[in-house]
Amino acid sequence: MPEPSAPTAARRVTVVGIGADGWAGLTEAARSVVLDAPVVVGSRRQLALLPDVEGQERRAWPSPFSLDPVDGDRSTVVLASGDPFVSGVATSLLPRHGEVLDVVPAVSSIALARARMLWPAETVGVVSTVGRSLQPLVRELAPGRRLLVLTSGPGTPADLAALLVAHGYGASTLTVLGDLGAATESRIDATAATWDAGSHDVPPLHVVAIVCDGPASGSWVAGLPDDAYEHDGQLTKRDLRAAALARLAPQPGQRLWDLGAGAGSVGIEWLRAHPTCHADAVERDPARADRIARNADALGVPRLDVHRGDALDVAARLPGPHAVFVGGGATAPGLLDLCRDRLRPGGRLVVHGVTLETEQVLAGAYAEHGGELTRHAVETAAPIGTFTGWTPARAVTQWSWTKEHRS
Numbered sequence: 001m002p003e004p005s006a007p008t009a010a011r012r013v014t015v016v017g018i019g020a021d022g023w024a025g026l027t028e029a030a031r032s033v034v035l036d037a038p039v040v041v042g043s044r045r046q047l048a049l050l051p052d053v054e055g056q057e058r059r060a061w062p063s064p065f066s067l068d069p070v071d072g073d074r075s076t077v078v079l080a081s082g083d084p085f086v087s088g089v090a091t092s093l094l095p096r097h098g099e100v101l102d103v104v105p106a107v108s109s110i111a112l113a114r115a116r117m118l119w120p121a122e123t124v125g126v127v128s129t130v131g132r133s134l135q136p137l138v139r140e141l142a143p144g145r146r147l148l149v150l151t152s153g154p155g156t157p158a159d160l161a162a163l164l165v166a167h168g169y170g171a172s173t174l175t176v177l178g179d180l181g182a183a184t185e186s187r188i189d190a191t192a193a194t195w196d197a198g199s200h201d202v203p204p205l206h207v208v209a210i211v212c213d214g215p216a217s218g219s220w221v222a223g224l225p226d227d228a229y230e231h232d233g234q235l236t237k238r239d240l241r242a243a244a245l246a247r248l249a250p251q252p253g254q255r256l257w258d259l260g261a262g263a264g265s266v267g268i269e270w271l272r273a274h275p276t277c278h279a280d281a282v283e284r285d286p287a288r289a290d291r292i293a294r295n296a297d298a299l300g301v302p303r304l305d306v307h308r309g310d311a312l313d314v315a316a317r318l319p320g321p322h323a324v325f326v327g328g329g330a331t332a333p334g335l336l337d338l339c340r341d342r343l344r345p346g347g348r349l350v351v352h353g354v355t356l357e358t359e360q361v362l363a364g365a366y367a368e369h370g371g372e373l374t375r376h377a378v379e380t381a382a383p384i385g386t387f388t389g390w391t392p393a394r395a396v397t398q399w400s401w402t403k404e405h406r407s
Contacts, residue, residue: 010075010100011073011074011075011076011100012075012076012100012101012102013070013075013076013078013093013097013100013101013102014033014037014075014076014077014078014101014102014103014104015077015078015079015080015084015088015089015090015093015101015102015103015104016030016033016034016077016078016079016080016084016104016106017030017080017081017082017083017084017088017103017104017105017106017107017108018042018046018049018079018080018081018082018106019081019082019106019107019109019112019180019181019182020179020180020181020182020184020185020205021181021182021183022049022182023049023050023051025106025181026106029104030104030106033077033104034050034077034079035051035053035056037056037075037076037077038055038056038057038074038075038076039056039057039058039059039072039074039075039076039077040056040057040058040059040076040077040078040079041058041059041060041061041069041070041076041077041078041079042058042060042061042078042079042080043060043061043079044060046079046081047060047079065131067092067093067096070093070096070097078090078093081109081205082105082106082107082108082109082110082112083105083106083107083108083110083111084103084105085103085105086108086109086110086150087128087130087150090103107181109150109180109205109207110126110148110150110207112177112180112181112207113148113177113180113207113209114148116177116180116187116209117146117175117177117209119146119148119209123146124146124147124148125140125145125146125147125148126147126148126149126150127140127147127148127149127150128149128150129149129150129151129152129156129160130150130151130152131152132152133297133302134156134159134160134163135163135297135298135300135301135302136275136300136301136302136303137149137160137163137300138163138167138218138298138299138300139218139220139272139275139299139300139301140212140300141164141167141169141212141214141217141218142212142216142218143212143213143214143215143216144211144212144213145211145212146209146210146211146212147209147210147212148207148208148209148210149207149208149209149210150207151206151207151208153204154202154203154204154206155197155202156208157174157176157188157195157197157200157202157206157208158195158197160174160192160208160210161174161190161192161193161195162192164192164210164212164214165192165193167214167217168214168215168217169192169212169213169214170191170192170193170214171191171192171193171213171214172191172192172210172211172212172213172214173189173190173191173210173211173213174188174189174190174191174192174195174208174209174210175187175188175189175208175209175210176188176189176200176202176206176207176208176209177206177207177208177209178202178203178205178206179203179205179206180205180206180207184203186203188200188202218272218299218300220272220273221242222241222242222244222245222246222269222273223238223239223241223242223245223269224238224241224265224269224299225238226238228299229263229264229265229268229295229299230263230291230294230295230298231262231263231265231291231295232263232287232288232291234262234263234288234328235262235263235265236262236263236265236266236327236352237378237393239376239378240352240376240378240396240398241265241266241269243374243376243398244266244325244350244352244398245266245269245270245273247348247350247372247398247400248266248270248323248325248348248350249323249348250270250273250274250277250323251274251277251322252274252276252277253274253276253277253278254277254278254321254322254323255277255278255279255280255319255320255321255322255323256270256277256278256279256280256321256322256323256324256325257279257280257282257315257318257321257323257324257325257339258270258279258280258281258282258325258327259282259311259315259324259325259326259327259328259329259335259339260282260283260284260311260326260327260328260329261281261282261283261288261289261292261306261327262283262288262292262327262328263288263291263292263295264281264283264291264292264293264295264296264304264306265295266325266327267279267280267281267292267296267304267325268292268295268296268299268301268304270323271296271301271303271304272299272300272301278303278305279301279304279305280305280307280318280319280321281296281304281305281306281307282307282309282311282314282315282318283306283307283308284308284309284310284311286308289306289307289308292304292306293306311326311329311332311335312332312334312335312338315335315338315339315342316338318342320342320343320344321342321343321344321347322343322344322346322347322348323343323347323348323349323350324339324342324343324347324348324349324350325350325351325352326339326349326350326351326352327352328352330351330352330353330358330361330362331355331357331358331361336349336351336361336365340369340401340403343403344403345403345404345405345406346402346403346404346405347402347403348400348401348402348403349371349399349400349401349402349403350398350399350400351365351398351399351400352396352397352398353396353397353398353399354394354395354396354397358397359397362397362398362399363397365399365401366399369401370401371399371400371401371402372398372399372400372401373397373398373399374397374398374400375395375396375397375398376395376396376397376398377392377393377395377396378392378393379391379392379393380393
């Protein structure tokens with residue numbers, strides 16, 4: 001792979017990946033980039049790995065972390081662990097310094113971990129907990145699934161073990177791979193249920209490999225069981241939720257507005273469809289808004305943005321969506337017009353109504369704008385004395401509409 005030469009007179013920011021083997025593991029080209037740089041930024045541990053260079057300024061990352069040490073008018077080398085674009089600093093630098101950015105990657109810890117475990121890339125999920133919550137791991141849990149977890153420090157394996165046990169995955173195997181690629185490389189094997197933090201010396205640099213062993217308790221397909229959610233009755237029920245999300249059509253990187261979010265189920269399942277999806281849940285009731293946040297955390301998507309307030313007022317300030325779900329409040333004057341106006345080209349709008357007044361609004365919208373108007377009536381078998389009969393739920397009218405692409 002070609003690597004950039006040393007910075008020229010024009011200012012550049014060059015991110016150089018460095019492994020646990022330190023200076024010895026760098027290529028000659030990467031070493032030249034580091035040695036010729038007027039400024040080098042990195043962690044104190046990384047900076048200590050470098051040979052002395054007369055006149056070179058070295059800056060350690062501050063605590064709390066910020067990108068300020070990279071600012072300035074001189075070319076700068078930034079040291080990163082392994083592949084700088086695998087949960088690394090290059091991703092953070094890109095929006096701020098993208099026009100002057102070069103990247104020299106080393107072998108990532110994920111690639112080294114797959115090699116040690118003999119796991120082909122297509123059989124492995126990767127979760128980063130670096131500077132983030134552990135909860136996204138919940139979305140990934142499935143019987144037999146292989147996961148590699150990028151960690152934040154020596155205490156992470158114990159926290160992972162506790163999370164796995166809490167979700168019925170205590171039999172899962174944890175393999176902690178420390179200092180990958182270095183002479184001090186280590187390996188610890190245990191199950192989540194038997195992990196004893198006091199008996200393991202976990203190095204700061206490590207990756208945790210997990211073989212999941214537990215129940216099939218979730219799905220990336222829309223329609224989680226209703227009891228997966230904490231709610232007060234304001235919940236888009238399972239069958240209707242699946243119908244709505246089928247029409248909302250989650251796509252990687254796209255944003256959903258969930259207006260009148262109730263328990264947050266539609267926004268949560270939109271996020272569970274793909275880790276790059278975004279969602280804004282808007283809920284007027286403060287108790288329900290707090291409940292939405294708890295549901296999102298419990299179901300592995302803590303990145304759901306919860307907004308408290310009136311849907312019309314809040315939505316006017318949100319980034320433009322690719323899809324909008326209105327679970328309640330469709331009769332508010334101007335709300336559906338705002339949703340249609342703010343939708344991006346090709347965006348999808350789905351609205352539910354259970355009252356005659358809302359049904360009239362949706363029928364009018366269908367007559368004026370087209371789309372699809374359907375009525376959903378779900379019946380569930382339930383005991384009637386010693387027999388079984390059908391218990392109908394309240395019928396829901398659903399209007400769905402897609403905005404035209406620009407020519």
